[in-house]
Amino acid sequence: MAKVLRRNPMQIAEELVEKLGEEEIFERVEALKGYVNIKLSRNFLDEYATWALNNEDEFGKADFEESILLEFVSANPTGPLHIGHARGAVWGDVLARIGSRLGYRIEREYYVNDAGNQIYLLGLSVYLAAREQVLGLEVEWPEEYYRGDYIVELAKKAVEALGPEMFADEGFIPQISEWAKDRMLELINENLDEVGIHFDHYVSEKSLYDRWDEVFTKLADAGAVYEKDGKWWLKSTEHGDEKDRVVVREDGRPTYLAGDIVYHYLKFERGYDRYINIWGADHHGYIARVKAAVAFFGHDPQKLEIILSQMVSLLKGGEPYKMSKRAGNFILMSDIVKEIGSDALRFVFLTKKSDTHLEFDVEDLKKEDNSNPVYYINYAHARVFSLFEKANRKQESVFGASLNNLNEDAFDLLFTALLLPEVLEDAFKSRQLQKVTEYLRNLAGMYHKFYYDNRVLGSENEEALLKLSAMVALSLRVGLEMLGIEAAKKM
């Protein structure tokens, strides 16, 4: 403000204080070293808490109405999900949960890359594994193929399901591919289900190529493509890309980019207000191309937002986590879920921005003490429930109590608890979900301290203290729910 007004911050603060001091919901407004400190009135906080406690489902809600198509995970259906996928999956899920509570109409979509070379490779890998491991034939492995026990398991099932005659020669590989891809998609969905992630739509890449001619014509009409060296190129440089990109190869087959162009063309046809994609960081060079295509269709590329999900490195007891040969030298998401549980996995992914590297030690998340934030927060929540149990009261019975006699610390705690809606909104809008985990840890910490300093049961302010506790528990519970974690009532 000082900059805009070009005046001394101290003076501005003084004047603001005079004005704001007249508002009723503020208890005290003061100027300090150029800052304006505002204190909300006790009555206001108390009434807000009463309302929140009586309307748990409404607390933290807002009325944003934008519709958003959120595409995430979209892992290739050629194997189980690994730990890197898990990060994007959790991130997308939580973004959707928070956004939905804020009123955004969010639909979750999985783009299934069920076309192209990789699916053929999957089929080939299963075909070869079946011949070698199941049928006992000599096999020559090519340079590139999928490895790991899951391929062998898949091969066994494939022979059962499809019959050994399908493995007589390579001509059947396309059918094997198709079958294997469907199984892998089922496996991926099982992996996601273990952490409570579900989708509204699945879009098949393969199905999009039917629309390619139509979309290509649109591009041509827009002057977005040209022919050179027998190939068709997208003029993506016109919209900020480093170089133009091939969309149709010499032999007439469209490239992967063509599929994504059709996909995004159709996305925009579906008419959402905003489109968010969560991609692995290795796709970062891809953003400019897709945005360029969107721009050529006459849409605002700003409506398409790409969130990158960076690499994850795991430690176990300080040492690099061993990758499992079984999985084909990846760390499987399902292995980590088994080891530390869905809650801890979710939490740790949400403690850092999505686009920076994340390293964590699985041993730390297995500990059942304060080094494990999930326990720490849950313990605070459980303590509240324990108090009500000991007092033999229902929470509703104290919602009407007045908090007026409580001390300053109590109101600081109350204020923080009531901050949840602002935290959720800020976290969502800035796409910085770590703000929620940080807030919850902080709120839990404040409560633990408060609990230690203040005896609740038997106090003359028992009802008020119980009400305050219930409010803290409410914020913790709703906050955890936004992270996809169910708050513990007993530990």
Next chain:
RNA sequence: GACCUCGUAGCUCAGCUGGAUAGAGCAUCGGAUUCCUAAUCCGAAGGUCGCGCGUUCGAAUCGCGCCGGGGUCACCA
């Protein structure tokens, strides 16, 4: 080489649309329990915010340069 990203306490990281004495958790050390769960709490110690220059009344934050770690730069998906 180009682009992206990171560099803050021993470790993992917040803070970064410029502002109050730079924060948290873990690890370390010391302490708290006749009392609602000690799965907790309190205290101590720990920092040239990678380096330099610049913009500014003011820089961890913005700009430029450099150093160092990671990543990406397909007619593969």
